[in-house]
Amino acid sequence: QHSPEMLTIPSPPKSGTCALGAEAMISMSTTFTASSTHGGVPTDAVIASTDNIYFYVNTALLAGLSTNGFDGLLPPRDRSLDGLPLSRAKDASDVLNIVLHAVHNMSPAAYAPTLATLVAALERIPVYGLSPARLAGPSSALYAALLSQAPLAPLTVYAAAARCGLNDLATVVSPYLLPLQLSSLTDGQAEAMGAIYLKWLFLLHKQRVDAMKGILAQAPYPHVETDACTFADQKKVARAWQLAAAYLVSEAxxxxxxxxxxxxVNSLMTSVTCEGCKDALRKRMQKAVVEWTMVPVREHVLEIASKEASGKLPSELSSQSLEPGPTRMEDIKDVIQRFPAPPSAQPEDMEELPLLSAGPSRQPIILVECTDSWARTKASSRPVATRCGSLHHPRRTRLSRTDSNEARRQQRYSEAEQALAESLRAPDPSTPEAQTQALRKTASLLQALSEDSGEAARHFRAVIAARDLHGPPLRAAKRERWLLEHRQRQCVEQAARLERGAPPASPAPTRRQVNLARFLEASGHR
Known part of the structure; x- marks a missing residue:
């Protein structure tokens, strides 16, 4: 650190005295000299630091910015050796120099002040009746000086900004606090930044980690099934993605x-042979990287406070989990909103979202976009809004009792005729040939499922034996292996029973069911 450069000059003789004696010497700042005109006004007073360094200032300029007469130093009550009004401050020259630079919005970079000096000057600004938000705002020189020290000591700058209520400075400094381990914060550091800014720092870290969980929750989209890569093979890629996601979340x-x-993700591609699966993994990785880089690394503390007050800030964001569970409508909406995947070209044989029916007897058909396919859904019979904004109900014609009975009779006859035709076309399930065919088909399906489960279980056993996984990924791999082995045993047992001609084993009745059956048998009121 370089202290403010001082000029040592002989003082002029006092009025009414003789200049024959030894001349007194004074030390003054090289920036705030007697001939300086900062702000376009000349100097008319002197403020001396505790180490007796003179700073020549303009009293009207300081009085216009201060609310307490610059800590009671204005108007000056003493006289300096050169005859100007003099006041003595309670700060050293390095701190007073930064305060006066901030008052005149001048950069103190020429003196290379340390961060401790900048923070001390920032905390002394309110003592002199000055506004930290005005002197250390985003367009001020002191703001730039503090921000230049943020990469080296972000926590110190953040705590200083929190104590002085500098929300803009705290927001800009917060990205440098992302590598900080929150468990390493001491009680003194937490008290220095205050409860509001400490909570904001915790929320910033939590929102980033929760955003990572949401980004990695969606597995890659499957491609069209081929002979070389079936949907069962693509499920293995999806399970591998889930394991990688679990590893990243555990290390998030x-x-x-x-x-x-x-x-x-690139480590997963080494064991994938299908080019379609590799392309799906590559696209999913690129999407995850883009979304992660677009997650905000900072958010204004006032915006977080307003969101929390209005209820827009979720109280628990970590409820999303990679473990399997029931699908909720909120999860579906979140996935559709986060991962839109419109088809490249609309099929030619489909209409363009007709929302209005052509007649009262025809219901509208809505095309619902579902990632890679289109699903047709009939709209419910509710009033349809017309162009004029009114509700349009299908016109209903009044039928007499005879006409309505005839219409219902005709409808029942049509339904019975259709059911009879379908029963004649469909094979009779009660015949031995149909039962044998159904048993063979079921046994083949169970055999295929058993082979897929066994192959997947062998893959997980190899992964666990390699000892490359630790912690949550290892537990997830063991759980998946156990489920696959259990599924394989069940498939083998059911297939063996079908081959022997016995029906599949039904689950044993529970104790409650047995007691209920006994009660119904013994009861006289059924």
């Missing part, structure tokens, strides 16, 4: 570099 931190996601 707010400053996770995108290269970690790329290297983890």
């Amino acid at each position: 931190r707010p400053d996770l570099p995108p290269s970690t996601i790329e290297s983890t």
Whole structure:
């Protein structure tokens, strides 16, 4: 650190005295000299630091910015050796120099002040009746000086901004706090930044980690089934993605570099032979990297406070899990909103979302977009809004009692005729040939499922034996292996029973069911 450069000059003789004696010497700042005109006004007073360094200032300029007369230093009550009004401050020259630079919005970079000096000057600004938000705002020189120290000591700058209520500075500094381990915060550091900014820091870390969970929750989209790569093979790729996602989530931190996601997914591609699966993994990885880089690394503390007050900030964001569970409508909406995948070209044989019916007897057909396919859904019979904004109900014609009975009779006859035709076309399931064919088909399906489960279980056993997984990924792999082995045993047992001609084993009745059956048999009121 370089202290403010001082000029030592002889003082002029006092009025009414003789200049024959030894001349007194004074030290003054090289920036705030007697001839300086900062702000376009001349100097008319002197403020001396505790180490007796003179700073020549303009009293009207300081009085216009201060609310307490610059800590009671204005108007000056003493006289300096050069005859100007003099006041003595309670700060050293390095701190007072930064405060006066901030008052005149001048950069103190020429003096290379340390971060401790900048923070001390920032905390002394309110003592002099000055506004930190005005002197250390985003367009001020002091703001730039503090921001230049943020990469080296972000926590110190963040705590100083929190104590002075500098929300803009705290917001800009917050990205440098992403590598910080929150468990390493001491009680003194937490008290220095205050409860609001401490909570904001915790929320910033939590939202980043929860965003990573949401980004990796969706598995790659499957491609069209081929002879070389069936849907069962693509499920293995999806399970591998889930294991990689579990590993990344277990190692997730707010400053996770995108290269970690790329290297983890690239390690999966080495064991994938299908080019379609590789392309799906590559596209899913690129999407995850882009979404992770677009997650905001900072958010204004006032915006978070307003969201929390209005209820828009979720109280628990970590409820999303990679473990299997029931699908909720909120999860479906979130996936559709986060991963839109419109088809490249609309099929030619489909209409363009006709929302209005052509007549009262025809219901509208709505085309619902579902990632890679189109699903047709009939709209419910509800009033349809017309162009004029009114509700249009299908016109209903009044039928007499005879006409309505005849219409119902005709409808029952048509339904019975259709059911009879379908029963004649369909094979009779009660015949031995149909039963044998159904048993063979079921046994073949069970055999195929058993082989797929066995192959997947062998893959997980190899992964576990390699000892490359630790922690949550290892537990997830063991759980998946156990489920696959259990499924394989069940398929083998059911297939063996079918081959012997016995029906599939039904689950044993529970104790409650047995007691209920006994009660119904013994009861006289059925």
